[in-house]
Amino acid sequence: MKFFNRKQNQTDTLLQERAIVEAIHREFDEAGEKLLQEALAIINKGTDDVHKAMRLKKLGFTNAEIVTKTEAQQKLIEISEKDAELVQYYQQTYPFLKFLKEEQLDAICKKYNLIYAPVANYIGDVPEKNLREIEQAQPLKKEDEIKPWSFWESEVGSDLSLLSFGIIGTSLFTKQTNEKMATKEKKRKENISAIKPIEKLQSPRTFKDKGGLFIAAPQSHFNLEGLKNEGLGFFKEVKDPIVFRYVRGGIQVLSKWGLEAYDEALINPINN
Known part of the structure; x- marks a missing residue:
């Protein structure tokens, strides 16, 4: 009975960890679209007065009453327009790569206790499937490079x-x-x-060197010697590396993997 309970507990733990990995991957996959929809909602919610003020401002009427009174709303819409344009550009130009902004990356890493660093500091293995994804990733256009x-x-x-x-x-x-x-x-x-x-x-x-590839993963997956510690702390780990690169305005995800990449035997109890 004790053996059965131990086996069941292991299976439950693996199911929980797999669910967390899937949740992390889903957040990376959906971050760009979420940003786009939020931006469009703000743009569409803007009143006629705000949009008129923005048109006047473009023509040079910077001190018109309607312009000065709606300055805060204008700023929010301007930021949202830039965000929407950025996401749509990367969706159209790099249809197979997920785009998100740096603040979204930071929020996801903070939520799931991950850190990110250059791939040169990564000490784990890279599964063959993911290695091919990274090798075959669409090259960046010159204008999108850092x-x-x-x-x-x-x-x-x-x-x-x-x-x-x-x-x-x-x-x-x-x-x-x-x-x-x-x-x-x-x-x-x-x-x-x-x-x-x-x-x-x-x-x-x-300075910050954002050239080359980066990877988000648990802290134990890195040799962090020589890198600045930003105080992310030590937490319970979930194996879910995500490889990305910095681009103009944010990052692009090139590949990600979870528990099955480490030990196939760990997944067998779940499949049975």
């Missing part, structure tokens, strides 16, 4: 001062943002040079 940037934390104010364009780190900057940052850099250099030598402002250097 652009290389290098910057230092400024001692003048709380903003980051862009001091060079070397390939030291990368961040998510669009072409429009690049132009704004370049202009900002020129002005800031003029202000900084009048206060302190540049050499004194080049420490500490701040």
Whole structure:
């Protein structure tokens, strides 16, 4: 009887873990569409006054009463329009890859006690099926790649001062943002040079390298030596690695796997 109970408990545990893995995968699969529907709902809910205000603003009527009174609603709709455009673009351009924003990735990882890091830090195995998926993933278009940037934390104010364009780190900057940052850099250099030598402002250097592939998984699946600990803590683990890459505006999921990839014998009791 004890053996039977132990066997039943093992089966129940595996069923629970499989359900969690499926829930995680489902959240990654549905995040982009969820973002799109939420964005469209906000856009469609906007009143005629708000949409009229946005049209006036585009034409330069920035101080019209209707424009100033609906500024908060306009901002929300503008953000939603960008989100909807982004999701629809990736759905159409990369139909077999799931897109989601970084904040959605962070929320899922926090909810299920996962961390993510470059694949170079991953110490687990990759199943053949998933290896093929990653190898055959649609290549990124040039305009969707992460652009290389290098910057230092400024001692003048709380903003980051862009001091060079070397390939030291990368961040998510669009072409429009690049132009704004370049202009900002020129002005800031003029202000900084009048206060302190540049050499004194080049420490500490701040950057995040988001090039290459990343993987979200339990902490024990990584060698985290040399990586910054963001305080995600230690939790009960569920084996569910998810491989992704950073793209303009978010991330793309290339492959994911669960319990069956680790030990086929673990799944047999569930199938019987």
